[in-house]
Amino acid sequence: GESVGLHLPTLSVQEGDNSIINCAYSNSASDYFIWYKQESGKGPQFIIDIRSNMDKRQGQRVTVLLNKTVKHLSLQIAATQPGDSAVYFCAEKGNRGNDMRFGAGTRLTVKP
Amino acid sequence: EPEVTQTPSHQVTQMGQEVILRCVPISNHLYFYWYRQILGQKVEFLVSFYNNEISEKSEIFDDQFSVERPDGSNFTLKIRSTKLEDSAMYFCASTGLVSGNQPQHFGDGTRLSIL
Numbered sequence: 001g002e003s004v005g006l007h008l009p010t011l012s013v014q015e016g017d018n019s020i021i022n023c024a025y026s027n028s029a030s031d032y033f034i035w036y037k038q039e040s041g042k043g044p045q046f047i048i049d050i051r052s053n054m055d056k057r058q059g060q061r062v063t064v065l066l067n068k069t070v071k072h073l074s075l076q077i078a079a080t081q082p083g084d085s086a087v088y089f090c091a092e093k094g095n096r097g098n099d100m101r102f103g104a105g106t107r108l109t110v111k112p
Numbered sequence: 113e114p115e116v117t118q119t120p121s122h123q124v125t126q127m128g129q130e131v132i133l134r135c136v137p138i139s140n141h142l143y144f145y146w147y148r149q150i151l152g153q154k155v156e157f158l159v160s161f162y163n164n165e166i167s168e169k170s171e172i173f174d175d176q177f178s179v180e181r182p183d184g185s186n187f188t189l190k191i192r193s194t195k196l197e198d199s200a201m202y203f204c205a206s207t208g209l210v211s212g213n214q215p216q217h218f219g220d221g222t223r224l225s226i227l
Binding site: 019045091 | 116143160167203207215223
């Protein structure tokens with residue numbers, strides 16, 4: 001079936017290094033994707049989004065890359081900080097039209 | 113910055129009882145959502161709501177669930193006759209535009225524990 005999933009459940013990086021979190025999706029009709037950050041005890045927090053007519057979008061210290069050929073989404077975090085430690089979810093707009101379908105999440109741990 | 117607020121933060125209920133989870137979406141938003149996250153699992157869509165009616169719902173949103181916007185600010189999720197497997201975090205979200213392709217903004221959730 002169609003799904004949004006992640007390649008790795010955990011990622012550990014050194015403070016100051018760059019982080020790359022990956023996500024695979026299987027619905028080729030998806031036209032909108034979001035990366036969310038979820039800290040312990042909190043709801044998903046919007047980080048960055050991208051529409052399917054783009055292949056790259058940059059924010060502050062974050063970049064999202066979309067490869068529609070292989071249905072792959074990635075989140076790059078530059079100069080990772082301890083405050084970046086959280087679970088990161090990719091989400092795609094679902095078939096129903098307005099729901100978001102979430103992947104399983106990657107836990108990012110930043111070591112000082 | 114405007115935010116979605118949810119109450120209570122933690123709700124403990126006996127199995128079989130009814131529970132109402134409350135949300136105040138961002139004030140100028142038009143679309144409202146409920147999601148569920150069972151411990152350690154991914155966030156799952158339950159229902160979306162627009163113009164005082166359900167616009168989409170998932171397979172999870174069966175007859176024991178209902179949503180309501182009783183006034184101009186609150187958006188509620190009611191679970192009738194709760195079951196043990198209803199234990200989860202429940203997140204409310206809202207977005208401003210009628211059509212998609214706008215980020216949904218989430219509250220910090222209500223942890224529902226069914227005993």
